[in-house]
Amino acid sequence: MWDLFISIFVNVLIWIYDVVGHNFGLAIILFTILIRIVTWPLNAQQMKGATAMQELQNDKDWQAIQKKYAKDKEKLAQEQMRVYKEKGINPFGSCLPTLIQFPIIIALYQSIIRALASTPLDLLRLSRSITLPNVSELIPLNSKFLWMDLGRPESVLIFGFALPTLALVVALTTYVQAKLTMPATTTPGDQSAAMSGMMSIYMPLLLGYFALTFASGLSIYFITSNILGIVQYAMRGKANWRSLIPGGLKSK
Amino acid sequence: MRKKLIIVTMILFGAVFLSACAGGAVRGMSWPGLAADGKTAYLADGPFVYAVNLKDGTELWRYPGSRNGKLTFYSTPAITPDGLVIVGSAGTDHSLIALNPADINPDTKAPVEAWKFSGAKDHWVAAPLVLNNKLFAVNSDGNLYILDLQDGQSVKDAKVVKLGGRLWSQPTTDGERVYVTSLDHSVIAVNAETYEVVWHENLGGAVPGSAILSADGMLYVGSLASKLEKFDPATGNHQSVLDAEKWVWSTPSLDGDTLYFGDVDGNIYSFNTSSGKLNWKPVKPDGPITASPLVQNDHILIATESGSIFAVGNDGKVLWTQQIGGKIYTTPVAAGDLTIVSPLETDFYLAALDANGRQVWTFTPKN
Numbered sequence: 001m002w003d004l005f006i007s008i009f010v011n012v013l014i015w016i017y018d019v020v021g022h023n024f025g026l027a028i029i030l031f032t033i034l035i036r037i038v039t040w041p042l043n044a045q046q047m048k049g050a051t052a053m054q055e056l057q058n059d060k061d062w063q064a065i066q067k068k069y070a071k072d073k074e075k076l077a078q079e080q081m082r083v084y085k086e087k088g089i090n091p092f093g094s095c096l097p098t099l100i101q102f103p104i105i106i107a108l109y110q111s112i113i114r115a116l117a118s119t120p121l122d123l124l125r126l127s128r129s130i131t132l133p134n135v136s137e138l139i140p141l142n143s144k145f146l147w148m149d150l151g152r153p154e155s156v157l158i159f160g161f162a163l164p165t166l167a168l169v170v171a172l173t174t175y176v177q178a179k180l181t182m183p184a185t186t187t188p189g190d191q192s193a194a195m196s197g198m199m200s201i202y203m204p205l206l207l208g209y210f211a212l213t214f215a216s217g218l219s220i221y222f223i224t225s226n227i228l229g230i231v232q233y234a235m236r237g238k239a240n241w242r243s244l245i246p247g248g249l250k251s252k
Numbered sequence: 253m254r255k256k257l258i259i260v261t262m263i264l265f266g267a268v269f270l271s272a273c274a275g276g277a278v279r280g281m282s283w284p285g286l287a288a289d290g291k292t293a294y295l296a297d298g299p300f301v302y303a304v305n306l307k308d309g310t311e312l313w314r315y316p317g318s319r320n321g322k323l324t325f326y327s328t329p330a331i332t333p334d335g336l337v338i339v340g341s342a343g344t345d346h347s348l349i350a351l352n353p354a355d356i357n358p359d360t361k362a363p364v365e366a367w368k369f370s371g372a373k374d375h376w377v378a379a380p381l382v383l384n385n386k387l388f389a390v391n392s393d394g395n396l397y398i399l400d401l402q403d404g405q406s407v408k409d410a411k412v413v414k415l416g417g418r419l420w421s422q423p424t425t426d427g428e429r430v431y432v433t434s435l436d437h438s439v440i441a442v443n444a445e446t447y448e449v450v451w452h453e454n455l456g457g458a459v460p461g462s463a464i465l466s467a468d469g470m471l472y473v474g475s476l477a478s479k480l481e482k483f484d485p486a487t488g489n490h491q492s493v494l495d496a497e498k499w500v501w502s503t504p505s506l507d508g509d510t511l512y513f514g515d516v517d518g519n520i521y522s523f524n525t526s527s528g529k530l531n532w533k534p535v536k537p538d539g540p541i542t543a544s545p546l547v548q549n550d551h552i553l554i555a556t557e558s559g560s561i562f563a564v565g566n567d568g569k570v571l572w573t574q575q576i577g578g579k580i581y582t583t584p585v586a587a588g589d590l591t592i593v594s595p596l597e598t599d600f601y602l603a604a605l606d607a608n609g610r611q612v613w614t615f616t617p618k619n
Contacts, residue, residue, distance in 0.1 A: 118392075119282035119326070119342070120377065120420060120460060121581070123435075124542060127476075127499060127516065136457040136476045136499065140418060140435045 002107075007129040009111035014130060017115075018138055025145025028112065028217050032224040035104060036232075042100060043232060052089045059083075105221070112217035116143045116151035145220070154216035164212050166219040171208030173226035178203055179244050180233055283542070283581035284601070285328035285339070285379065286594045292353070293585070293592050295615075296325035296339050297601055302617060303337075303353060303363075304602060306587050309613035315351055317360025323347075328379040328422065330387075332401060336366055338387070340376020348376055348389055348397075350404055367404030371412075372397060377420040381430065383444060388430050390419035396432060398447060410447050415440050421462040421503065424471075426485060431471060433459035439473055439481075441488060451488030455481055461503040461544070466511065466525045474500025474513055480523060493528055496521065502544040502583065505552065510566075512552050514541025520554055520564060532568035543583040546591065548607075555580035559595055561609060574609035 012034070017027040036043070056062050062083055069076035084090070117123040117140055126139065143151045148166070155162035178200035211219040279298030287294045292312060293304045299319050303312040316323060324343035331337055332350075340348045350366040357364055373393040380389035380399075386407055387399040396413040399406060406412070417436025424431045429441045429450055435458040441450040457477025464472050471483035472493075480494040498517035505512045510531060511523045518541055519534040539558030546553040551571055554562040559578045563571040578598035585592050590604045590612060600614035 118375070120542075121280075121282040123458075123460065124501070124516070124540075124581070136478065139476070140458055 005103075005107055006110050006114060007131075009107050010115050010126070010129045011131055013111055013115050014135075014138060014141070015132060017141060018132070022138070022142050023145065024116070024141050024143060024150055024217070025148070025220055028150070028220045029224050031108075032221050033228065035108075036225065036228045039100070039104070040232070043229070044236075047233065047236065049090060052087070056083070056087065056089060105218075108221055109214060109218050112150065112215055112221075115141055116215070116217070117141075118151050148216045150217035150220070151215050153211075153213060154219065166216055166223070167208045167211035170211040170219050170222045170226070171204040173223055173230070174204040174207045175200060176244065177226045177229045177233075180230055180241065280596055281324060282326040282342070282377075283596055284594045285326050286582050286585055286592060286602075287329045287331055287337075287379070288585045288587040288592055289331050289335075290588065293587060293602060293615075294329040294331070294337050294339075295594060295602060296327055296329055297594070298324060298326070300617070301325050301329065301337070301339050301351070302601070302615070304615045306590060306592075306604070309602065309604060309615040311615070311617060313353070313356060313362055314617070315349075315362045317357070317362035320345075324375075327376045330379040330382060330422075332382050334401075336401075337363070338380055340372075340378075340380075340389070340391070342375035342377060342392075346370065346372045346375055346391070346393075348372065348380070348399075348404065367402075369397070369399055369404040371406070374418075377418075379422045381423040381425060383425050383427070383430070388423045388425070388442075388444075390415075390421075390423060390432055392418045392420065394419060394434070394436075396423070396430075396442060396447075413442055413447055413449070415442075415449070415452075417458075420460050424463045424465060426465055426469075429485060431463045431485070433461065433463055433473060435460060437475070437477075439463060439471075439483065439488075439490075441485065453483070453488045453490055455479070455490075457499075460501050464504050464506055464511070466506055467509050468525055470525065472504055472511055472525070474502065474504055474515075476500070478515065480504070480511070480513070480521075494521065494523055494530070497534070501542040505545045505547050507547045507552070507566075512545040512547065514543070514545065514554060516540040516542065518556065520545065520552075520562075522566075522568060531566075535562075535564055535568050535570065537562045537564075537570070537573075542581045546584045546586060548586070553584055553591060555582070555584050555593060557581065559598075561591070561593060561605065563609060572609045574605060574611070576603050576611075 013027050013031050016030050017024055020026045065079040114126055117126045143149050148154045154166040155164045207222050285296035291306055293306055295302045300314040302314050305312050322343050322345035323341045326342055327340045329337050329339040337351045348369040351363040352366040353363045355364040372391040375392050378390050380387040385401045387401055389397045394416045396415055398410040417434035419434055421433050430444050432440045437454050437458055440452045443450055455475045455477055457475040459475045461474055471485045473481045476499040478496045478498055479492045481490050482493045483490040496515040497519050498515045500515050502513055509526045514520050518536050518539050521534050522531040524531050537556050538560050539556035541556055543555040551563045551565045557579045559576050559580055561574045565571050576593055576595050578595035580595045582594040593603045600616045602615035604612040606612050
């Protein structure tokens with residue numbers, strides 16, 4: 001089942017590669033856009049869920065039950081569930097779409113590695129994944145994109161020092177995306193805001209580490225995906241540009 | 253708190269899965285490289301190169317003495333007339349290493365490195381060609397390196413010959429020219445003395461196997477365009493002489509005026525270079541074939557991905573079969589009375605068969 005999933009990814013990637021004139025970097029960017037379009041409703045749901053949860057933190061009834069049942073966790077949970085139900089909020093509504101992103105990232109990574117086939121065994125496996133005609137004319141795929149080899153981690157030699165530029169861009173765009181999607185809060189000690197703040201630090205570090213360690217094709221996916229995420233937020237008028245300025249999140 | 257836990261779990265889950273795909277010096281990244289001399293089999297398989305005693309299948313040494321995360325081996329070792337074993341790394345360390353089995357380091361129990369060439373930019377898949385005290389070594393970076401066999405340094409006045417594409421197969425030579433095949437669909441002839449490219453031809457499909465010179469002086473190459481191509485080695489003029497069912501991966505094997513080769517659909521072809529025709533209708537054993545046929549006295553041995561060895565007579569009839577297990581992609585080698593086979597996905601790394609296909613010993617590394 002998983003292999004079939006990978007095969008579909010590989011075939012779509014190679015088809016795009018063929019259409020765009022044998023440019024695998026461009027194929028990954030277009031493939032990411034395609035994935036973003038397919039998962040647009042999920043992302044929209046995630047944004048909606050996150051906004052609803054954030055607005056709930058500022059709700060007076062919500063704050064009241066936090067105070068009232070602070071020492072009775074069981075009762076607090078029951079009351080929280082009641083409020084969720086009343087307001088039609090799914091507390092995991094913002095988590096599920098993120099969860100779905102992970103298999104896509106893993107599948108994409110495996111598809112890139114399989115499509116670029118850096119070993120004889122990989123190339124043989126690739127031959128079994130492809131159902132497109134005239135595949136022998138296409139493979140092996142050209143793994144070069146700009147200054148990168150998409151099948152390998154990227155770095156640029158500057159004064160003899162290997163600077164991982166893509167990893168830095170991945171970390172930066174992840175940070176910007178996370179910060180922009182952090183709504184302003186008026187509640188001191190707001191757990192959700194604290195968690196969002198934590199995620200805006202850990203996620204750029206984690207994805208930056210992935211970009212540093214894994215094939216640079218995956219970094220292209222991360223960067224494209226982050227930029228599209230930022231655009232999607234901005235289009236909904238939800239991007240909080242003030243949050244990019246230190247101290248900009250504090251309410252006045 | 254619960255949400256936080258879910259997100260942290262997700263991240264860890266993703267990290268573990270991605271890390272699992274990242275590779276490293278592990279067995280099974282590709283099929284092993286195998287070579288043998290009169291007494292020893294040399295197996296390049298993942299983190300180590302093993303030397304195995306052909307008498308009883310015991311390990312004589314392994315290189316490196318302990319695991320080095322930067323080194324991965326699956327290129328076929330080349331054995332020089334002086335007894336050096338030359339093998340390239342497909343790990344993050346792109347070294348071509350000459351090992352001296354006659355000089356074992358008492359501390360590491362591994363052979364001493366006679367020399368090491370670190371000038372390549374990508375991994376080594378192909379065995380180098382030894383010619384006139386020189387090494388013609390092709391790398392996945394698309395370059396042909398001409399090295400001095402004595403010290404592994406670039407031969408004086410020899411530039412790095414930039415050929416392009418990924419070069420995965422051992423060059424072939426007639427003494428005058430060196431023939432290199434490339435995954436960028438090319439076959440290239442390089443002058444063995446001046447190192448100039450003599451001709452460069454496109455086949456319309458990648459060429460993962462080597463070219464072979466036949467008795468009539470012609471050059472034959474199989475390709476992923478599913479064709480057997482015949483070249484004039486002097487001019488590079490070429491023509492397709494046979495359409496295979498599927499990709500031809502392996503280097504054809506020559507026996508007199510007959511070329512044997514397989515395809516990844518599992519067909520075995522016997523092509524007569526004199527008549528330009530097949531000797532018999534292709535035989536289809538039990539699985540895809542990437543290994544070259546091993547020519548014996550009156551038959552050939554075929555290894556299949558299904559983990560079998562088939563002995564096929566000169567008339568195309570199957571003489572015997574032996575199920576080894578796992579998957580066999582590596583070309584078996586003949587060593588005295590034995591045939592050595594290196595399967596993947598089995599507990600053992602090597603199996604030695606006698607002339608009737610009976611298993612004599614297997615080799616499993618300790619630790």
